[in-house]
Amino acid sequence: MTTDATTRTKTTTIATRVRDRAASTPNGVAMREKDHGIWQEISWAAYWDNVQLVAHALLALGTEPGDRVAVHSENRKEWLFSDLGIAAVRAMTVGLYPTNPSPEVSYLLSHSGSKILIAEDQEQVDKTLEVIDELPDLERIVYIEPRGIRRRYTDPKLLYWDDFIALGAEHRESFPDAVDKRMSDATPEDVLTLVYTSGTTGPPKGAMLTVANVEFCISELVDGGGFTSPPPNSSDVMLSYLPLCHVAERIFTTWFNVATGVQVNFAESLETVQTNLAEIQPTILFGVPRIWEKILAGVNIKLSSASPVKRRIARLGLRLADRVGDVLVETGGRHTLKSRALYVIGWLILFRALRDRIGMRKVRFAASGAAPIAPDVLKFFMGIGVPMHEVYGMTENTAVATANRPGRVRLGTVGEPQPGIELKIDPETGEILTRHPGVFAGYWRNAEATEAMIDADGWLHTGDVGEWVDGTHVKISDRMKDIIITAGGKNIAPSEIENSLKASEYIKEAVVIGDRKQYLTALIGIELDTVGEWAQQRQIPYTTYRDLAERPEVIDLVQGIVDDVNEQFAQVEQVKKFRMLPKELDHEDGELTATQKVKRSALHKQFSDLVDDMYGKAEG
DSSP: OHHHHHHHOOSOOHHHHHHHHHHHOTTSEEEEEEETTEEEEEEHHHHHHHHHHHHHHHHHTTOOTTOEEEEEOSSSHHHHHHHHHHHHTTOEEEEEOTTOOHHHHHHHHHHHTOSEEEEOSHHHHHHHHTTGGGOTTOOEEEESOOTTTTTTOOOTTEEEHHHHHHHHHHHHHHOTTHHHHHHHTOOTTSEEEEEEOOOSSSSOOEEEEEHHHHHHHHIIIIITOSSOOOOSSOOOEEEEOSOTTSHHHHIIIIIHHHHHOOEEEEOSOGGGHHHHHHHHOOSEEEEOHHHHHHHHHHHHHHHHTSOHHHHHHHHHHHHHHHHHHHHHHHHTSOOOHHHHHHHHHHIIIIIHHHHHHTTOSSOSEEEEOSSOOOHHHHHHHHHTTOOEEEEEOOGGGTTOSEEOOTTOOOTTSOOEEOTTOEEEEOTTTOEEEEESTTSOOOBTTOHHHHHHHBOTTSOEEEEEEEEEETTTEEEEEEEGGGOEEOTTOOEEOHHHHHHHHHTSTTEEEEEEEOTTSSSEEEEEEEOHHHHHHHHHHTTOOOSSHHHHHTOHHHHHHHHHHHHHHHTTSOGGGSEEEEEEOSSOOOTTTTSBOTTOOBOHHHHHHHTHHHHHHHHHHHHO
8 A cells, every 4th residue: 555655656855755765775874863972873764764653643633734843953863853754744844943032933933823843852842832822823842852841841732752753653553554645645836844034134034945946956956966966875974063944954964865865963062063073074064154163263272272393283284284275276176286295295294183183084075155254264174175165045045056166166256056047147236146946935924025035037136246256156245235335435245354354263253334434343252262262371361251352452462353354455445443242142132143143233233332432423
């Protein structure tokens, strides 16, 4: 009976891909997760079995095609079991960031009309229970970790994960073909997931990504080698650590996984990413700019505190890395005889040990995306032998837009348009527009925003300002909404200045201000670890982040960085004044989005006294 149902399946989905891989390589390792310090393997057969149990449990709870099922958890195997189980019953996955506070949880669950929530633990359950009266559509809260919940909480909507899975097993026993039947009715137009935007300028919007969108993404980025061609019988290994509700991590952790068989390893936490990288030694590694900047800052901390002999060797190695990086930048990432010779020397004295320590000894493809990054950061990793590629896409086009290809890397750009897509730059506004089968179905319950995003000819208006470099590669200047127009009428893209400042290991945040002002200023936040190490080496005492940031020596340090960066820009683009942020920016305080993007308007309001101080009353 199951075979007949499987035969009826006409539409390929991420659920059918797991089913087929479980049939072809049942004993292959799909994913690994640490339990009490030991890596536990989950085979493809076990993966598919758990997906079916989740799917049957959802059917037992009355889930219908098109229903929304939310997942609020850190990255773990249950996230994938849930996501694929939801897909199997033709419902929509709604991912929540683990850092979403209660008000945002309320908005996301109510706006999506989620019927079931799968929450990781007591912390996430508490956020929902705090706003439960605002969620009339929510019928069930399935919790994965029972600690603090099972014996103390009495809300009838609560259901323990093990009991949820047992419910699925009972349903499968009674209706063995129910999931196969639901899967066989899937269509390319089915909405697979709602991915909520970060909400930098207003309430988050739920982008509807369909089965066809996701399959196009897989076709372009995996089958077509848009990012990197998988080796035969994939031996690739990845670390999953960025939030799975973000489209970029969903691509690498879920869609790459089911499409190529890449082994996914779940990081224990964000705090252990560096340790887990060293353990796993992945072959494919994706990171947002903040990750690459943090790793580079960590390298500088370690080297600065090394013994004098090791510091001298490290300085020599870093000079070699800089020279190798310069060659690779000029050649698009292709080695010359000279760069190979320099690299061999660097490998012997530094690169091998360094790459092993930072978990990049086996990386064959590394990518940075989701936000702009300073070219010098990429050059460092290229110089030590990590094949870096800046890529570009957004939720609304299923992250399919451009990529720097192996051997054709052009630093400072986001690469060439992917095969099979149309990309143009508006000659009047400079806005990047894309058109292809990956363009989303629209915003959930927001037709007006959808119409503003997709024009009558099907072009997606990205909101990013760009330009062509040599007619092949695309360079992004900034977001259209972030472009600064000075009092003198000069248009300035702040992100390039900000990224140049953040290229320093001592600066974590830099927000350039100056719209309708006579000159540019900046709010600057220090990198606590590196500046703290710098202060200790100079015996500068401090107690808190604020105390350290306000030390005259630290202000002088930052002034020197600002001065160096100013030399790279024209007079009108130089930062004339800056003030130190008195605290680390935080999502829960409303200063950052869940993806760690700065909410500029919120920052201006929160620190208006600092901004006013830089301009004075006349500029106010």
